Amino acid sequence: MVHTVDRPAGGRIAGGNPHPYIPATDADRAAMLAAIGVSSFEDLVQDIPEHLRFPELTIAESAPELSLSAELAAMAARNVTPGDYACFLGAGAYRHFIPSTVGAILQRGEFVTAYTPYQPEAAQGTLQTGFEFQSAICQLFDMEVANAGMYDGPTAFAEAALMACRLTRRNKVAILETADDRLTAVLRAYSAHQQIEIISIPADGANTPDDIACVAFQSPNLFGVIEDVASLTEKAHAAGALSIAHVNPTAHGLFQPPGKYGVDIVTAEGQPLGVPLSFGGAYVGLFACRQEHIRQLPGRIIGRTTDTQGRTGYVLTLQTREQHIRRERATSNICTSTQLIGLMVAVYVATLGKQGMRDVANLCYQKAHYAASEIAKVPGYSLPVVGAFFHEFAVTCPRSVAETNAALLKRKIIGGYDISDRIPDTMLICVTEMNSRGEIDTLISALREIGGAQ
Template sequence: MSNPYVPNTDGDRRAMLERIGVASVDALFDDIPAHCRNPGLTLPPALSEMELARELAQMAARNRSIAETPCFLGAGAYRHFIPSVVDYVIRQGAFATAYTPYQPEISQGTLQSIFEFQSLVCELTGMDVANAGMYDGASALAEACLMAVRITGRERLALLSTVNPSYQRVVRTYAEGHALPVDVMTPDGPALSEKHACLVVQQPNFFGYLEDVEELERRAHAAGALYIVVPEPMSLGMFRPPGEYGADIVVAEGQALGVPLSFGGPYVGLFATRREHIRQMPGRLVGQTKDVDGRTGYVLTLQTREQHIRRERATSNICTNEQLCALAATVYLCALGKQGLRRVAELCYHKAHYAAERIAAVPGYSLPLTGTFFQEFVVRCPRPPREVNAALLERGIIGGLDVSEQIDGGMLLCVTEMNGREEVDHLVDALREIGA
């Protein structure tokens, strides 16, 4: 036996085969066409637990961890401090090794924590209802667009050009199936028409700056389109929530709330809307109810929207989502709480502004955009950002994202509470050297 997770001994197997009435395990696979049977797999030899740990530690070491390297990347994935209680909770086997809570009597842990998650997302976004989560912010946005099409019966999508380009691509992929045209609009570009199902706005936008969300709300609703807002959740620690400025659907990447960067996933998409649209919502919902003894409990509810019941007419095909990441976000928001989240948001704000101000004072560098920003901003570099980043890396710093395709010489930098002042000062000094 080479598989440590299989308890059956040879004796067990013999006894079981006898009970089944076959001579060998092989006979159980008789339905497989003979010419394809037992292909043989060419895979590396099995490793013991000790060897595996060593091997993967070596692979991990070939990546540059930003725990040791100052990093100024954001653009949809953010490094924030994660209190130990978060991982302590989500590692518990009773949470981690349960399935989707289909049997509520023995799944109250998962169900109640989803109810907490839905509630917290509502509070954070200022919306009426939130679901149990989507794959990530980008796919949540794509689903929101499809939902807007269902609600309005219109078949054109409109996105503001300052929405994360990666999100725009995911929306296009989903739109392709229904041949929905996607119009990308600049804030002062062509108007929305009565053909548009929605207007999508990211707040703060991809470049870190606040949009005029009230004006955009007026435009979306004047055209009869739904107003979809994609906020950065940490920014909601201090800025007005989309529910206060007329959003119909709010989707967001929840990673910033206690989920490690993990090279891009798993993350969790937040999805919230107004009460009147509940039945068009994709994804799972948990509701409160009572058991036969009158005790409060939680169940999956409004399931007739979902694929296992409505099948080809479901609001989405989503089944498995990102529950454990949603649990991380739940614990994170409870741990930071009312004061902590605002504090972290303000730390990000102040540090980002300190960095922006200092960089703008370095000869050759400037801030090409104006307005209010949160934790991200664009710096115009005196050399191509690609070269600046390479030079920063030589100095042990991971710089920002090269956005020179959209903004001439632009580098999108992100500063969070994790970047100490000395890191920022080091960045400023390095940029000065590189720009000289």
């Protein structure tokens, strides 16, 4: 089929108007074609098989900004939105206060619209803020080295397990049974063709086999409980394996950092540190390890150096680990550092600072513990899991979680995360500084009503 009809001149959209994102005019195009020495645009694309050239598309015609923004605002408004609703949902993503500084810096096009800093002289802003990010993560976790960021928490966790296999030259990964199954699922997808065996070990780490590459655990775990990081790390080391802790960064404003217990690799979802929930992404994975393991670290790393005049500057470094150089022998195929989300984290940590990070952690702790103790008093509800926790805890309900959450939603409350596959009729409730006492009290009376109505 030869294309004949009505293809609009480039740069024009329906109605004959030039598109605001394409500046070329008809005169510009004519001049460029003449300079190239062709009479029509089609001369430039003769390599495309003629019968397949210029397919008809079914996508709608161009929508102007005025009507499009109204249409998409209406689409967004169809969602049940935390903020309009009280939200007690966590389990991997958390609703926190984001100070105005984060949004303000994220308006800087110089950060937003830059590429990966391959020309360091023209990217010192990206590089120095990335170095701040690495520093903040090391300080928060008390670790020696952090990379510039991974895709998200679960992929960071999977990469950590693969790194442990490379370092120990073993191929068995032990994951504590209290970890979220979604972490294991992502590792399974990452390791599907690498002859890696994934085993689940009991919560106390007992009978840990001695041929494992790592003991990997989540702390706080799927049930909100803080694991015995010291003991698990000891068990890993006794087996000649590495200890991998997947943590919640907010918790470490209050709780001991994993580095204190000798953990070898720390991963975390970075979203709680100033990143909007955005239905699950874009987030940033945090990844920290020991200096001695740095050559097996996946992802981008920013390092400090000097210029020819002796001034301090920053560059991407240790690049020989990466895919663009080592190709099929790279430590990972990752090419991003999710830099912009890392910038949000860097501005968030800078803004909260020492006191703010403590305050947020403390508010989460106080409110979650208040909520837990009050819910435990409601007839029919119980807290099935024992142990120190931070801002999440498991609640067993008198009715199914689906029913309970449906009833809560009618009261403009988004209930907890369903973990009934682990403990029957049980949800994981998360309380952060965003939940006022009023919201918590409303939740408790709602649970009382719902439980009593059976």
